[in-house]
Amino acid sequence: MIEITFIEAGGQEITVTAPVSGNLMHIGQRADVAGMLGECGGTCGCGTCHVYVEQAWLDRLPPIADDEADMLSLSDGLRSESRLACQIKISSELHGLRVQMPDLAR
Numbered sequence: 001m002i003e004i005t006f007i008e009a010g011g012q013e014i015t016v017t018a019p020v021s022g023n024l025m026h027i028g029q030r031a032d033v034a035g036m037l038g039e040c041g042g043t044c045g046c047g048t049c050h051v052y053v054e055q056a057w058l059d060r061l062p063p064i065a066d067d068e069a070d071m072l073s074l075s076d077g078l079r080s081e082s083r084l085a086c087q088i089k090i091s092s093e094l095h096g097l098r099v100q101m102p103d104l105a106r
Contacts, residue, residue, distance in 0.1 A: 002095035006033040006051075009103040020092050024099070025049040025085035035101040042086035044068055047075040049085035051099040060093055077102040 005015045006028055016031045028036035028049070037048035044067050053061065058081060064072070068087045072078060085099070 002090065002092060002097075004090075004094065004096075005098045006031065006036070007098065007100040008034045009101050010034075018090060020090055022090055023086050024051070024088040024090065024097075027090065028085055033101065035104055036085065038086060040086075044071055044084060044087055047071050047084065050075045050077070050102050051083055051085045051088075052079055052081045052102065053083050053088075054098040054100070055081060057094075057097055057099075060097075061088060075102075076104075 001017050001019055003015055003017055004027060005013055007013050014031055014033055016027060018027045023042060025036060025038045025042050029038055039048045040046040068084050071084060072082050075082065
């Protein structure tokens with residue numbers, strides 16, 4: 001089990017304990033993180049699981065694949081630390097991961 005902290009757009013932090021399996025989107029959905037919609041079900045077919053990965057964690061993630069980069073390019077609030085949560089596979093190396101949800105109200 002690992003711990004992951006989601007920071008909602010309003011600043012509320014939700015720290016969850018999760019198994020080392022699946023992806024970040026599903027963990028956020030199970031924790032009822034505001035803004036973790038995942039409308040495509042995790043197929044990289046939408047941008048509704050867009051998160052900002054804290055800078056210290058970016059190098060621990062695999063590089064962005066072309067399909068993720070294409071989908072992110074359509075997202076509002078795109079930043080250098082933007083990723084799609086459905087494309088972040090959970091591993092033991094991600095214990096302590098912190099991600100922020102974009103402000104969808106902008």
